[in-house]
Amino acid sequence: MQPKDLVLDLYKSDVLLHRDEVKQFLHPELIIEWNSTKGFVQMDAEDVLNLSEELNRAYVRSKIRISHIIQEGNFVSVRYSHFVKTIENPREEMLLANFFVIWEVKDQKLYRGYQMSQFG
Numbered sequence: 001m002q003p004k005d006l007v008l009d010l011y012k013s014d015v016l017l018h019r020d021e022v023k024q025f026l027h028p029e030l031i032i033e034w035n036s037t038k039g040f041v042q043m044d045a046e047d048v049l050n051l052s053e054e055l056n057r058a059y060v061r062s063k064i065r066i067s068h069i070i071q072e073g074n075f076v077s078v079r080y081s082h083f084v085k086t087i088e089n090p091r092e093e094m095l096l097a098n099f100f101v102i103w104e105v106k107d108q109k110l111y112r113g114y115q116m117s118q119f120g
């Protein structure tokens with residue numbers, strides 16, 4: 001599997017809402033450096049899995065719309081918008097945030113992530 005295919009599989013609809021599905025993509029030594037509108041956050045694999053659980057509690061659907069994806073060697077750059085549907089209003093799709101991330105893939109898993117986001 002190419003690194004680009006791994007990243008595309010992660011961002012399929014609703015995957016991010018399911019801890020067990022997300023876990024299969026993560027290298028045990030995963031580190032994400034995330035610059036968000038709230039500041040800098042560094043996350044490990046367990047933090048990402050906890051975030052997945054939080055998303056699952058808050059939203060009934062998750063959809064990623066990728067506008068750009070580029071692979072160079074073991075690195076994949078992705079620009080995307082993350083849309084969700086809330087429990088309170090499952091018919092309305094809401095833009096959660098816009099993201100840009102560079103993933104480094106090692107051993108067919110996401111190993112390092114360098115991410116920036118801005119609320120929609």
